[in-house]
Amino acid sequence: MTESSAVLARPPLPDDGDLDLLLLIRHFELALLDLFGQGRIDGTTHTCLGQEYVPVSLRPLLGETDYVFSNHRGHGHYLARFEDPAGLLAEIMGREGAVCRGVGGSQHIFRDRYMSTGVQGESLPVATGVALHLKNTSPGSLACVYIGDGTWGEGAVYEALNIASLWRLPLLVVVEHNGIAQSTPTARQMAGTVRGRAEAFGARHYRVDTSDVTLIREELAPLVSEVRLENRPLVVEFATQRLGPHSKGDDTRPREVVRDAEAHDWYRRLAQADPRRFARADEAQRARVAALVEEVCARPQSRWDPCA
Amino acid sequence: MRVAENLNAALHGVLEAHPTTYVIGEDILDPYGGAFKITKGLSSRFPGRVLGTPISEAGITGLAAGLALCGDAAIVEIMFGDFVALAFDPIVNFAAKSGSMYGSRVPMRMVVRCPTGGGRGYGPTHSQSMQKHFIGVPGLSVYEMSPLHDNRAVVGAMLASGEPSVFFEDKVLYTRTMFDVLEPFRYDMVAAGNAGVGVARVFLDDPEAADCVIVAPGGMVERATRAMRALLLEHEVTCCLYVPSRLYPFDIFDDADSPASPGSSLSASPGVQGSGAARLRAGLRAARAVLVVEEGTEGGTWGSEVAHRIHRLMWRELRRPVVQISSADSVIPAATHLESRVLVQESAIYDAVLEALRD
Numbered sequence: 001m002t003e004s005s006a007v008l009a010r011p012p013l014p015d016d017g018d019l020d021l022l023l024l025i026r027h028f029e030l031a032l033l034d035l036f037g038q039g040r041i042d043g044t045t046h047t048c049l050g051q052e053y054v055p056v057s058l059r060p061l062l063g064e065t066d067y068v069f070s071n072h073r074g075h076g077h078y079l080a081r082f083e084d085p086a087g088l089l090a091e092i093m094g095r096e097g098a099v100c101r102g103v104g105g106s107q108h109i110f111r112d113r114y115m116s117t118g119v120q121g122e123s124l125p126v127a128t129g130v131a132l133h134l135k136n137t138s139p140g141s142l143a144c145v146y147i148g149d150g151t152w153g154e155g156a157v158y159e160a161l162n163i164a165s166l167w168r169l170p171l172l173v174v175v176e177h178n179g180i181a182q183s184t185p186t187a188r189q190m191a192g193t194v195r196g197r198a199e200a201f202g203a204r205h206y207r208v209d210t211s212d213v214t215l216i217r218e219e220l221a222p223l224v225s226e227v228r229l230e231n232r233p234l235v236v237e238f239a240t241q242r243l244g245p246h247s248k249g250d251d252t253r254p255r256e257v258v259r260d261a262e263a264h265d266w267y268r269r270l271a272q273a274d275p276r277r278f279a280r281a282d283e284a285q286r287a288r289v290a291a292l293v294e295e296v297c298a299r300p301q302s303r304w305d306p307c308a
Numbered sequence: 309m310r311v312a313e314n315l316n317a318a319l320h321g322v323l324e325a326h327p328t329t330y331v332i333g334e335d336i337l338d339p340y341g342g343a344f345k346i347t348k349g350l351s352s353r354f355p356g357r358v359l360g361t362p363i364s365e366a367g368i369t370g371l372a373a374g375l376a377l378c379g380d381a382a383i384v385e386i387m388f389g390d391f392v393a394l395a396f397d398p399i400v401n402f403a404a405k406s407g408s409m410y411g412s413r414v415p416m417r418m419v420v421r422c423p424t425g426g427g428r429g430y431g432p433t434h435s436q437s438m439q440k441h442f443i444g445v446p447g448l449s450v451y452e453m454s455p456l457h458d459n460r461a462v463v464g465a466m467l468a469s470g471e472p473s474v475f476f477e478d479k480v481l482y483t484r485t486m487f488d489v490l491e492p493f494r495y496d497m498v499a500a501g502n503a504g505v506g507v508a509r510v511f512l513d514d515p516e517a518a519d520c521v522i523v524a525p526g527g528m529v530e531r532a533t534r535a536m537r538a539l540l541l542e543h544e545v546t547c548c549l550y551v552p553s554r555l556y557p558f559d560i561f562d563d564a565d566s567p568a569s570p571g572s573s574l575s576a577s578p579g580v581q582g583s584g585a586a587r588l589r590a591g592l593r594a595a596r597a598v599l600v601v602e603e604g605t606e607g608g609t610w611g612s613e614v615a616h617r618i619h620r621l622m623w624r625e626l627r628r629p630v631v632q633i634s635s636a637d638s639v640i641p642a643a644t645h646l647e648s649r650v651l652v653q654e655s656a657i658y659d660a661v662l663e664a665l666r667d
């Protein structure tokens with residue numbers, strides 16, 4: 001829709017903090033793919049390349065008392081909340097200082113009021129329970145759940161939306177609609193629309209078509225306050241794109257589809273908007289991540305006792 | 309031939325032979341061909357009967373049951389076996405019960421395939437062995453893939469049974485070679501039980517005179533045979549490994565055998581040496597120790613069921629109680645150095661055999 005309007009408008013760069021965070025996440029993810037490529041990490045990972053701006057734009061809209069439920073593609077969500085790349089990398093690599101001792105790995109992280117899981121859709125009902133608790137104990141706080149478009153296939157999503165609406169719970173569902181689920185384009189797995197589904201339950205729906213974090217915040221701030229003040233569930237749908245493979249080396253999309261996603265990459269847009277400032281920030285974050293990778297790789301293995 | 313190719317061939321085979329068969333699952337269409345590539349080539353050859361679905365494990369398993377209800381055959385792929393938890397209701401409360409709860413038998417030709425197990429660093433929700441949760445459900449069979457059982461025969465037997473089956477496939481096996489056992493061992497097939505496929509035995513020379521019998525499903529063959537080789541070379545201990553294809557109902561030691569399905573090669577005709585079950589029991593009787601090994605975490609497991617059945621059948625004839633080896637009672641960590649401390653390793657089998665033979 002208005003994807004191109006954001007490109008055409010060429011807004012100035014976001015402020016330094018946001019730009020740095022965007023680039024930190026980008027370089028973190030690129031470094032991960034690199035480490036996997038070199039066989040220095042086992043298991044699997046799902047990078048959020050192309051989607052970094054989603055949690056960055058939500059960062060000031062979410063408070064410390066809010067719960068955040070993340071999913072398999074959660075590195076950006078975590079970094080936007082804690083800016084702790086070392087703890088996350090250590091978790092993924094099973095090194096000392098890992099957020100969850102290396103037990104959870106990339107997809108299963110629990111820290112303060114942040115939790116992720118690798119089972120699609122499972123978080124939504126849990127988030128309604130958390131939202132009920134928050135409503136009763138600290139009004140004004142909310143439970144935020146990140147899901148992808150594909151996760152709308154799970155029945156749990158609907159059971160949760162129904163209850164959240166019926167009981168007026170402060171639930172914020174952030175949908176990262178990147179047009180694909182693993183290898184399945186949205187058109188092959190979703191009848192109707194996210195909007196239609198949200199509205200069917202009386203939940204409010206808002207669609208974000210830009211990657212401009214300042215603009216996104218302006219649009220979302222009043223809606224998110226409504227979730228807090230009126231306990232009305234809100235579904236925010238980000239029209240976004242996945243630049244990389246689903247996990248690693250498993251991208252079977254036609255070249256032109258990937259090229260199209262790349263054309264909408266915030267990275268490219270911001271690099272053009274202010275090449276010099278961007279290049280400086282980009283290089284700084286690249287170097288930061290590179291140093292971090294060396295530092296974390298040199299750490300001893302994480303420790304954990306299965307019986308404890 | 310690799311195990312993945314053999315399984316892929318089995319799916320091609322049923323789709324080709326039976327035009328009312330469907331294969332259903334997430335991301336199974338070409339060119340992706342499934343998360344583990346087991347369904348490669350199927351959708352190109354059989355469009356309309358190979359269906360890529362939304363992420364809806366409960367929905368697609370129920371849908372498969374609906375096809376089965378109408379007389380079709382349906383094979384569902386659950387991308388990671390852990391997510392079969394989401395399909396528990398359509399399997400246990402619908403498919404398994406529909407065979408009997410309406411007072412007469414309703415055939416249900418359906419198979420739920422579950423890529424299973426750890427060893428790949430995928431973490432707690434992508435590494436489990438869920439077999440134990442499906443043991444003891446009336447009307448439901450549980451099978452496990454093995455590198456010694458031709459998947460074409462196994463898939464055929466599951467569908468031919470007319471009962472729903474859950475098929476557990478150790479992910480690590482996919483890249484291994486079919487019909488191959490570690491030197492210096494060899495294997496044969498014994499027709500025992502009613503599963504429609506035989507029991508594989510891996511042994512050195514005389515399968516009925518080993519020091520130790522190990523009963524283990526397909527996913528444990530590699531670890532068990534490595535332990536067997538170390539025991540042989542380092543301690544001159546001989547073991548015979550029994551690998552059943554169907555884990556539940558577990559009837560390989562019972563007397564009423566049906567002939568194994570056509571296509572399975574038998575080492576000797578049952579008539580010559582007594583029934584298959586009797587031959588397997590003879591091995592148990594001769595052994596100084598019997599072990600049951602599985603990757604599932606300890607507690608309420610398939611291994612407990614097997615140990616119990618062996619005890620009940622031949623308590624007086626055993627030298628000592630059956631030893632059970634399972635993974636630790638724990639979540640399965642993502643980091644590989646932690647994961648290996650939870651999951652059964654070759655060394656756990658080796659140690660347990662020595663310990664059992666000590667007294």
Ligand SMILES: Cc1ncc(C[n+]2csc(CCOP(=O)(O)OP(=O)(O)O)c2C)c(N)n1
Nearest residue numbers: 073118119120148149150151180181182391
């Ligand atoms: C219950 C469940 N089923 C299947 C999977 C395997 N899986 C992991 S991610 C994924 C695709 C998710 O797509 P979407 O929700 O659109 O998120 P995206 O990957 O595009 O970010 C699938 C099928 C899973 N993790 N959980």
